[in-house]
Amino acid sequence: MSRILHRSLRKDPLLAVSGRGLMVQGAEGPPVIDASGGAAVACIGHGDPRVVRAITEQAEKLAYAHTVFFTCEAAEELAELLVGHEPGGLSHAYFVSSGSEAMEAALKLARQYFLEIGQPQRSRFIARRQSYHGNTLGALGLGGNMARREPYEPLLATCFSHVSPCFAYHGQKQGESDADYVARLAAELDAEFQRLGPQTVAAFVAETIVGATAGCVTALPGYFPAMREVCDRHGALLILDEVMSGMGRSGTLHAWEQEGIAPDIQAIAKGLGGGYQPIGGILMQGKIVKALAEGSGAFKHGHTYQAHPVACAAALAVQRIIRADNLLENVRAMAARLEAALQERFGNHAHVGDIRGRGLFWALEFVEDRASRRSFDPDRKVNEVVKDAAMAAGVMIYPMGGTIDGKLGDHVIVAPAYTATAPEIDRIVERLGQAVDQVLR
Numbered sequence: 001m002s003r004i005l006h007r008s009l010r011k012d013p014l015l016a017v018s019g020r021g022l023m024v025q026g027a028e029g030p031p032v033i034d035a036s037g038g039a040a041v042a043c044i045g046h047g048d049p050r051v052v053r054a055i056t057e058q059a060e061k062l063a064y065a066h067t068v069f070f071t072c073e074a075a076e077e078l079a080e081l082l083v084g085h086e087p088g089g090l091s092h093a094y095f096v097s098s099g100s101e102a103m104e105a106a107l108k109l110a111r112q113y114f115l116e117i118g119q120p121q122r123s124r125f126i127a128r129r130q131s132y133h134g135n136t137l138g139a140l141g142l143g144g145n146m147a148r149r150e151p152y153e154p155l156l157a158t159c160f161s162h163v164s165p166c167f168a169y170h171g172q173k174q175g176e177s178d179a180d181y182v183a184r185l186a187a188e189l190d191a192e193f194q195r196l197g198p199q200t201v202a203a204f205v206a207e208t209i210v211g212a213t214a215g216c217v218t219a220l221p222g223y224f225p226a227m228r229e230v231c232d233r234h235g236a237l238l239i240l241d242e243v244m245s246g247m248g249r250s251g252t253l254h255a256w257e258q259e260g261i262a263p264d265i266q267a268i269a270k271g272l273g274g275g276y277q278p279i280g281g282i283l284m285q286g287k288i289v290k291a292l293a294e295g296s297g298a299f300k301h302g303h304t305y306q307a308h309p310v311a312c313a314a315a316l317a318v319q320r321i322i323r324a325d326n327l328l329e330n331v332r333a334m335a336a337r338l339e340a341a342l343q344e345r346f347g348n349h350a351h352v353g354d355i356r357g358r359g360l361f362w363a364l365e366f367v368e369d370r371a372s373r374r375s376f377d378p379d380r381k382v383n384e385v386v387k388d389a390a391m392a393a394g395v396m397i398y399p400m401g402g403t404i405d406g407k408l409g410d411h412v413i414v415a416p417a418y419t420a421t422a423p424e425i426d427r428i429v430e431r432l433g434q435a436v437d438q439v440l441r
């Protein structure tokens with residue numbers, strides 16, 4: 001009997017033993033293709049000896065140093081690599097151990113920024129429905145994933161409110177132009193600022209590409225510039241959560257690079273360390289650091305394991321590999337192949353309502369009825385059943401469901417490593433096709 005409180009208490013998980021490239025070997029059965037990088041994490045594949053070496057060398061040299069006393073070379077070099085050239089004005093980094101911790105830090109940094117510049121009344125955050133920002137109480141309260149919020153609703157803070165996401169498949173009205181839809185969403189955000197009192201809002205928060213909750217939902221062109229304009233007009237910050245969509249997954253290092261805007265604070269995690277170590281972080285604009293430096297002189301936040309030397313060494317190695325091996329170029333090339341293969345295989349499938357994504361970050365949304373876009377009964381847990389069938393067919397895809405306003409939406413995410421080859425992409429789609437056909441004939 002396992003002594004671990006597993007995700008499911010009905011069925012023990014499989015035992016994973018080893019991984020190389022896109023392949024993961026369990027204790028039993030043939031290896032499976034990791035077509036989702038776990039949850040869009042394993043971005044350079046498994047078992048890269050260069051990362052293993054970096055981890056070992058750092059652990060031998062110095063496994064841990066508390067940031068009250070020291071900084072470390074790995075953290076300094078990682079920050080230099082990420083923000084030394086100040087992409088979009090982002091000039092400083094802060095490293096933590098997960099995506100949730102990154103989002104907590106983003107919220108607190110935004111709050112402290114306004115205290116430092118003499119606007120203490122700014123304490124509210126507007127996020128979007130159908131979003132996920134993490135499972136700690138701050139991040140959970142911020143997010144709009146109803147299924148995950150529900151049991152903990154009484155514990156969640158009241159400084160968070162939600163507006164509609166840009167979600168063409170479910171949110172755009174029939175006959176509504178893209179420009180009109182974006183204008184409607186900008187008006188909704190503006191109305192929420194007005195309802196709360198524009199001077200009380202610290203930030204608007206969004207995933208640049210929605211991840212787990214709705215499945216690889218990209219914004220329409222012009223959406224983020226319109227949201228940025230509303231924030232700027234009201235003096236609020238824009239926080240982008242790129243925990244899942246960032247660090248190259250979309251084909252550019254940051255997903256916002258393709259949106260024509262830059263955030264004030266950006267959260268990163270999964271692809272930062274590629275799963276070799278737990279690490280997340282936030283990147284921030286120079287004006288925020290300046291306000292803290294000229295004000296109280298410290299970010300009033302901290303964790304025992306922040307900027308952990310071994311985690312930073314692993315992330316530094318992963319980030320160097322992405323650059324040295326030109327992996328973003330491969331992401332863009334394989335993105336086109338993956339999109340085409342998914343369209344060909346599932347474009348006419350009676351129960352695949354939408355095929356969406358960008359880069360190596362694609363989702364299939366399953367529907368009972370394509371014409372009305374009606375979802376399956378959530379009790380059928382179609383996403384889970386497809387995941388199990390896919391595992392049996394030898395491919396890992398990431399399942400989510402019942403998360404669009406707590407009732408709609410079954411989808412699976414395909415997010416292979418940036419190293420994926422054309423034959424691997426083809427095999428992923430072929431095996432996923434077998435699984436989908438088996439479950440949804």
Ligand code: PMP
Nearest residue numbers: 098099100132133134211243244
């Ligand atoms: N934000 C987003 C967009 C995520 O996808 C996730 C994880 N799925 C998180 C935050 C939380 O990250 P973690 O699970 O590492 O705490």
